[in-house]
Amino acid sequence: MYKEILNKIKNNKIKVGIIGLGYVGLPLLERFLKKKVNVFGIDNDLKKISSLKNGKSYLPNVKNKYVKYFKKYPDKISSNYSLVKNMDIIIICLPTPLKINKTPDMEILYGCIKNLRKFVTMNQVLILESTVYPGATEELFKRLNYKSKLNIGRNFYLIFSPERENPGDKKFSYKTTPKVVGGSTSKCMEIGYSLYKKIAKKVHITKSIQVAEMSKLLENSYREVNIGLANEMKLISERMNINIWDVIQAAKTKNFGFSAFNPGPGTGGHCIPIDPMYLVWASKKKNFLPKLIWASSRLNSSMPKVIVNKIYKKMNLLKKRKKNILFIGVAYKKNVGDVRHSPATDMIHSFIKKGHNVSFHDPYVSEIKIYKKKLYSEDLIKKNINKNDIIIITTDHDNINYKKISASKKIIFDTRGVFKNNKKLNKNIFFI
Numbered sequence: 001m002y003k004e005i006l007n008k009i010k011n012n013k014i015k016v017g018i019i020g021l022g023y024v025g026l027p028l029l030e031r032f033l034k035k036k037v038n039v040f041g042i043d044n045d046l047k048k049i050s051s052l053k054n055g056k057s058y059l060p061n062v063k064n065k066y067v068k069y070f071k072k073y074p075d076k077i078s079s080n081y082s083l084v085k086n087m088d089i090i091i092i093c094l095p096t097p098l099k100i101n102k103t104p105d106m107e108i109l110y111g112c113i114k115n116l117r118k119f120v121t122m123n124q125v126l127i128l129e130s131t132v133y134p135g136a137t138e139e140l141f142k143r144l145n146y147k148s149k150l151n152i153g154r155n156f157y158l159i160f161s162p163e164r165e166n167p168g169d170k171k172f173s174y175k176t177t178p179k180v181v182g183g184s185t186s187k188c189m190e191i192g193y194s195l196y197k198k199i200a201k202k203v204h205i206t207k208s209i210q211v212a213e214m215s216k217l218l219e220n221s222y223r224e225v226n227i228g229l230a231n232e233m234k235l236i237s238e239r240m241n242i243n244i245w246d247v248i249q250a251a252k253t254k255n256f257g258f259s260a261f262n263p264g265p266g267t268g269g270h271c272i273p274i275d276p277m278y279l280v281w282a283s284k285k286k287n288f289l290p291k292l293i294w295a296s297s298r299l300n301s302s303m304p305k306v307i308v309n310k311i312y313k314k315m316n317l318l319k320k321r322k323k324n325i326l327f328i329g330v331a332y333k334k335n336v337g338d339v340r341h342s343p344a345t346d347m348i349h350s351f352i353k354k355g356h357n358v359s360f361h362d363p364y365v366s367e368i369k370i371y372k373k374k375l376y377s378e379d380l381i382k383k384n385i386n387k388n389d390i391i392i393i394t395t396d397h398d399n400i401n402y403k404k405i406s407a408s409k410k411i412i413f414d415t416r417g418v419f420k421n422n423k424k425l426n427k428n429i430f431f432i
């Protein structure tokens with residue numbers, strides 16, 4: 001049967017369904033559409049479904065040109081899991097958040113598996129792209145196969161392939177970045193290889209499914225630890241009156257054994273603040289507490305508070321009147337509109353709590369909700385800048401007019417080093 005699946009992939013007769021059409025699932029669906037694969041999509045957000053049925057993308061990096069397909073074939077997109085019956089390959093791209101106690105929250109995946117039980121049949125392929133802890137894909141399969149009808153490698157195929165989507169990145173994309181694929185058996189690996197070879201330039205097959213799961217956690221723990229190191233170096237340098245940006249610029253000239261990471265107001269998004277905690281949890285279950293990853297995570301998540309305290313100290317804010325504060329950028333990183341776990345929103349929250357007036361400008365985010373209160377992005381015009389006492393740069397989007405900001409002569413706190421290349425720094429600008 002697996003030969004039939006391989007043939008279908010080869011001859012572009014395969015039916016691929018994606019569950020979860022968010023930051024990972026929708027671009028993946030677009031990639032298959034570009035290759036003229038017969039694709040289906042499931043999402044429980046009815047607004048997203050109706051947008052796709054109208055041929056409209058809701059993500060800036062996914063083009064309407066491809067999504068229009070669903071205007072022609074509205075039956076291929078739904079919130080109903082029965083669509084799964086039509087699919088040869090099911091790819092799950094659902095969120096894997098943390099519980100309040102920072103342990104894995106697998107409830108969305110469990111709910112999906114419960115729905116899949118009704119419709120999954122023999123000779124289908126199940127692929128997980130959501131980030132999970134090692135062993136989770138096979139655990140999910142056990143939940144799916146509680147009646148033991150399915151036999152991996154014989155009449156069913158199980159694969160894990162971590163997503164490396166880097167929204168907002170203009171340099172690296174799936175066109176140049178290899179795709180890691182792990183399968184439960186060699187047949188699963190072969191199917192995974194031929195499917196992803198359709199849409200990725202290079203496919204790296206791991207020796208086991210757990211290696212693929214673990215590789216994603218290594219990638220994101222690597223970033224967590226290195227960002228943590230950059231933040232710690234900044235805090236040390238400050239105490240020695242050394243500019244961290246000059247230090248990084250110097251260290252970066254080393255062309256071997258060093259990769260530069262930047263300090264900032266903390267990490268955000270759906271990966272760095274979360275994935276390393278999946279690893280910490282899984283490791284603790286094996287009676288080992290990872291100290292380095294744990295410490296980096298704590299340091300990075302404390303950064304918004306550390307920066308707010310430094311601003312208070314610098315401004316002597318507590319003693320003075322309430323201030324008007326303008327935030328530049330509220331997305332968790334440059335050139336995206338994603339505010340999930342964004343350090344800027346934590347900082348805004350604490351200034352509002354102290355009674356200051358906060359506004360923001362972000363070309364990618366039109367509104368945010370803080371304290372049940374909605375704030376709307378304001379245009380970066382003189383009038384809006386001038387009404388403020390302080391400007392805090394929290395996201396270094398490329399399309400912001402920083403010259404206009406520095407020319408305002410307002411007190412500016414730069415958490416991202418956007419002015420690091422200025423030969424002479426205005427007295428009103430502080431790296432913080």
Ligand SMILES: NC(=O)c1ccc[n+]([C@@H]2O[C@H](COP(=O)([O-])OP(=O)(O)OC[C@H]3O[C@@H](n4cnc5c(N)ncnc54)[C@H](O)[C@@H]3O)[C@@H](O)[C@H]2O)c1
Nearest residue numbers: 020021022023024025043044045093094095096130131163
């Ligand atoms: N965003 C990234 O850059 C990125 C990169 C690599 C890996 N990941 C991982 O990929 C996974 C998905 O992340 P994302 O950023 O795409 O999440 P997302 O929140 O953007 O998208 C998830 C989608 O699933 C839908 N959904 C939620 N519950 C559902 C359910 N029960 N049934 C059907 N649809 C449901 C939501 O409406 C949403 O459209 C996560 O595990 C994440 O850690 C994300």
